[in-house]
Amino acid sequence: MAPKKILMIVGDFVEDYEVMVPYQALLMVGHHVDVVCPGKKANETVATAVHDFEQEQTYTEKRGHNFTLTAAFSSVKSTDYDALVIPGGRAPEYLRLNKEVRDLVREFDDSKKPIASICHGLQLLAASVALTNRKVTGYKAVGPDLVLAGANYVEVDVTEVVVDGNWVTSPAWPGHPKWLAEFLKLLGTTINL
Template sequence: MSGKRILMVVGDFVEDYEVMVPFQALQMVGHTVHAICPDKKAGEKVRTAVHDFEGDQTYSEKPGHHFTLNATFDEVRAEDYDALVIPGGRAPEYIRLNATVIEMVQHFARANKPIAAICHGAQLLAAADVLQGKRCSAYPACSPDVVRAGGQYVNIPVDEAIVDGNLVTAPAWPAHPRWLAEFLKLLGTKIEHLAMAGV
């Protein structure tokens, strides 16, 4: 398997796990991941937020790590990438105001390239108008965005993911194992389980 080139679009207060885990895991299995943010360059950082589910009416929010970008927004062309990842958190609600971000998302949808969005990432999909007729999961508070954009919101457990064509979505970071596994299938990634000597 040759590694794919994957674009990840983030912004300040992206959800900590939802940027860190896929960024590292996708590289671990041999893919190249370029994380970009509007108005920022490679080597600059975005602040992250930790969203947790502690029994309140909505998620709690705490300061997360600083995440270092490894590509420059103004130098990236969506056409050069095989797939797109959209983490959640607070970033999607405002990076969707950037026309270039919208054009990038629309490129991946038009070209039928794999797109993985989680939690509030659906806000960006809705703004880009790429959900028409698609079954999509998201953080439940984003369900009106999905429906208004012509998508079918699917209410699934927080640790599950759903695939519709080139799109894999999930409600929140507890779904990472399923969400990433389904995304890897869309990418054509083959992982072999090797028996270790003496185990």
């Protein structure tokens, strides 16, 4: 298996686990991952937020780490990458307002390249491409928006995943094991144990 080149789009207050875990896991299996944020360059950082499920009616949010970016957003082209990862957190909420970001996401989808999106990352996906008849999941509070965008939204347990063609989606970071496993299948990555 040849290593794949993967792009991850993040912003300030991206969910900590949803950037850190996939980034490290994809590197671990031999892929190259560029993590970018509009308006920032390689070696600059984004602030992360840790979302947890503790007993309240919704998730809690705490300040996470500073995550160091690996490339400049201004220099990336979809044609240079094999796949895209869109983590959740607060970042997708404002990243979806950026036309360049939406255009980049659309280019990945138009090329039918694998896209892994999790939690609130579906907000960016919904703002960028037509969700009509696409089967997806995401954080349940985003579900009504996905339905209005025309998606076939499936509410699943937070540890589960939904695959539809070149898309892999999951409700939140507890779904990482299945979400990453399905994304690796789309990438053609095999792990021999």
